[in-house]
Amino acid sequence: MSTQLKVVRGDITQMTVDAIVNAANTSLLGGGGVDGAIHRAGGPAILEDCKKIRNKQGGCAVGEAVITTAGKLPATYVIHTVGPVWQGGHKGERDLLSNCYRNTLTLAVEQGIRTVAFPNISTGIYGYPKEEAATVAIDTVRDYMAAHPGRIEEISFVCFDEENYRLYQKKLSYAI
Numbered sequence: 001m002s003t004q005l006k007v008v009r010g011d012i013t014q015m016t017v018d019a020i021v022n023a024a025n026t027s028l029l030g031g032g033g034v035d036g037a038i039h040r041a042g043g044p045a046i047l048e049d050c051k052k053i054r055n056k057q058g059g060c061a062v063g064e065a066v067i068t069t070a071g072k073l074p075a076t077y078v079i080h081t082v083g084p085v086w087q088g089g090h091k092g093e094r095d096l097l098s099n100c101y102r103n104t105l106t107l108a109v110e111q112g113i114r115t116v117a118f119p120n121i122s123t124g125i126y127g128y129p130k131e132e133a134a135t136v137a138i139d140t141v142r143d144y145m146a147a148h149p150g151r152i153e154e155i156s157f158v159c160f161d162e163e164n165y166r167l168y169q170k171k172l173s174y175a176i
């Protein structure tokens with residue numbers, strides 16, 4: 001069974017999936033953008049879990065991923081991953097962004113998660129060019145699923161803005 005890849009326009013906090021992904025920062029203490037929206041909608045249980053992880057391992061490095069409850073959200077879990085800040089493209093941004101998608105999926109598979117929704121990591125406050133970020137996201141997810149067939153049923157790319165939505169629709173319409 002192959003994994004279904006979907007593009008959704010909207011707010012990731014509304015997604016009824018096993019795990020939504022948060023574009024967090026290294027502190028895991030919440031921030032703006034999608035991070036703020038997830039903590040606001042999910043309530044304090046998410047931050048409590050994040051603090052426990054901080055106490056154990058001192059936050060989350062760029063490209064890594066950690067998992068918490070989703071609190072009051074319709075999803076069961078939140079997987080928090082930290083995207084790179086865009087610094088012109090010669091500071092390893094591509095590999096770090098790819099690590100976000102790969103490490104999130106590794107954690108999902110370890111937890112038996114079958115449905116995952118990603119935001120467009122790093123393309124907001126962190127300034128990663130949207131077209132390049134979409135290519136990294138789709139290529140990394142496709143490569144991961146080809147190497148782990150049948151482990152995840154459905155992966156949604158949740159696009160908050162029109163530009164990302166168009167980019168993902170265009171890129172995914174080729175060769176699914």
Ligand code: ADP
Nearest residue numbers: 011012023033034037120122123124125126160
């Ligand atoms: P980063 O710091 O990784 O750039 P941001 O949260 O600023 O993270 O932005 C990442 C992406 O998430 C952006 O494309 C932004 O438009 C999008 N975004 C913001 N709020 C939401 C939301 N509620 N649901 C889904 N995506 C969102």
